[in-house]
Amino acid sequence: MKVTLKECLALEEFKNARLLSGEQHLNSPLKSISILDVADKQRIKEYIAEKDTLLLSGFFATDWSLAEQKEIVDLLVAEKVCGLVIIPFENVVTPTLEIINYAEGAGLPMILLPKNKETNYASLIEKIMSLIIRGVDFENRLIINTIFHLLNFEKHATFEDAIKQAAIQNKFQFVLLSEDFNPILMVETRKKTSLEEVVAQARDRQFDRGAVYTRIDVKGILTYWGPVTVNGDKHYMLIVDNEDLYSASEITKLAEIIQMAMGMWKYTPQKDAKAEFIKALKRGNRSLAYALKDEINIDSESILSVFFAKGIENEAAYRTLLEFEKSDELGLLKIIEENETFGVLYSKEKREEESLSIKRGRCIDLFNKLKSDKKVRIFHVTGLDGIEGAAEAYRMIAESSAFVQKVFPYKRVFTKYELALISNCITLQTQGGYGKKNYLELLEPFKEGNENKGRQLLETLETFVLDAGMNSAKTSEFMGIHTNTVQYRLKKINEMLDVEITGNRVIPGLTIALALKRLERGDR
Known part of the structure; x- marks a missing residue:
């Protein structure tokens, strides 16, 4: 249903018009219209809204020299303009044979309208835009067919049935x-690619959420996105053009008709129970979460x-999540709020203790796959006790996520162990008093003797415990020193603190003290 330049020339306004050049290009699509007449030819591009634009000009051959006209022809061809219409106003020069031949060689259709005092930009734009919006057989094929199905209250029982038939008949x-x-x-209505995959890939693309309708090409599948209000609530509508039949203007008209039909059917969208369930867990509203669990x-x-x-709102991550969602055993619920993703992973089968560890392992594998981008940060609590545990986990994530990154700056994925540690540290900081003081006093030996040496040993201990996972080799990488140097410093630390710090032995009190120290530095 796209309009071509040839179909445009069939309008009454082009009766007796002369085609000066580019006859072989008349089947080019026509998507937009604009005016060429600007004093500065450097600004011509500003008036070309998109490729396949038809330009109108009354002064093309009057305002510019022959050399400039040739430059403009080359520019229009490069910008994929579908044609140039010359309007012979009073006292204007019509194109010469030389520029006509040049346009023919360049492949630019040039049309000269007959002299007519009633011809002006406004009337031409109105007629051509009407053709672009309606299409040659637009009223017969899209509008009438869609309205016929959407508003056939005798044939269809629900809006859902009506929109399905309209989509099948009109190939969207x-x-x-x-x-x-x-x-x-x-x-x-088409099985080439599932709509779930189209949604997953397209929703990350940038589109104007305040306008109707933005076209997004998802690997050859033409999708149109735009906002729609249903019963006072904001939603988004996605329309897929199965066979590239419609222009953006036609899709906009189609969306308006669908929205109108929703109102006439008094259609009420189902509540997004999945999103409400996650939001209830985030807010700690356990009673609402219990009420919603059966709905989902x-x-x-x-x-x-x-x-x-944070940072997983991209196509690669969506593909990873989509593959996870295809699992027969595990399910995923998620919502996206301002480039932040919140989710719940669950078992689709009955809970069996012997398989729980395997399924939890697959959850952790998912997070590790998602962390490939350096900007990604994931905070998760895996292994919890029902809705009560999930709500508590979100409370801990909300409390600790901003601070845990200060203590573990090299991590991209934070588990319940790091989050619980930071939650305890926050409690100690908030309460103050002897609790916090007792932990920080564990680090007092580093202040004794040589200050620089003490600071050097404390930095080594921090890196060893908090960054390197109690691994000497990784500590040497982080600090840029030899492994033997790390071992030597750890030996000195053991002597100083009168403890045995090795890769196989964790000292909880010391870990909390080091985390508190980093938190204090991060707050300054």
Whole structure:
């Protein structure tokens, strides 16, 4: 249903017009219209909204020399303009044979309108834009067919049935999404690629959320995204053009018709129970979470992990999550809020103790796959006790996520162990008093004797315990010193603190003291 330049020339306004050049290019698509008449030819590009634009000009051959006209022809061809219409106003020069031949060689259709006092930019733009919006047979094929199905109250029992038939007949697909980008209503009419995958890949792309409608090409699949208000609530509508039949203007008109039909059917979208469930856990609203779990068909005891992630809103991460969601054994619920992802991983099968460790391991594998980008930060609690444990886990994540990065700056994935450590440190800092003082006093020996040497040993201990996982080789990498030097310093630290610090022995009190020290430095 795209309009071509040839179909445009069939309009009454082009009756008796002369085609000066570019006859072989008349089947080029026509998507937009603009005016060429600007004094500065350097600004011409500003008036070309997109490729396949038709330009109108009354002064093309009057304002510019022959050499400049040739430059402009080359520019228009490079910008993929579909044609140039010359309007012979009073006292203007028409194109010479030389520039006509040049345009012919360049492949630019040039059309000369007959002289007519009633011809002006406004009337031409109105007629051509009407053609672009309607299409040659637009009213017969898209508008009428869509309205016929959407508003056939005798044939269809629900809006869902009506939109499905309209989509099948007019070769488009339709998804209504919540504000959290969870699909609420999905009409799939083509199996080349699943709509779930299209949604997953397209929603990360940048689109203007305040306009209707942004076209996004997802690996050859043409999708159009735009906002829509249903019963006062904000949603997003995704329309897929199965065979590249419609222009953006036509898709916009289609979206308007669908929205109108929703109102006439008094259609009420289903509540996005999945998003509400996660939000209830985040807010600690356990009673609401219990009420919603049956709607989303989740057993409380099946919850394996909850997480909060930053930096995974990209195509590679979505593909990883999509593959995870295809699992027969494990499920994923997620919402996206301002480039932050919150999710719940759960078992689709009944909870069996012998398989729990395997499933938890797969959850951890997922987080490790997602951390490939250096900007990614993932905070998760894997291995918890139902809805109560999930709500408590989100409380701990909310409390600790900002601070845990100060203590473990080299980590990208933070588990419940790091989060619990920081949660305890925050409690100690908040309460103050002897609790915090007792831990920090464990580090007092580093202040005795040579100050520089003490600071050097404390830095080594911090790196060894908090960054390197009690590994001497990794400590040497982080600090840029030889492994033997690390071993020597650890020996000195053991003597100083009168403890045995090795890669196989964790000293909880010392770990908390070092974490408190880093938190204090990070707050300054």
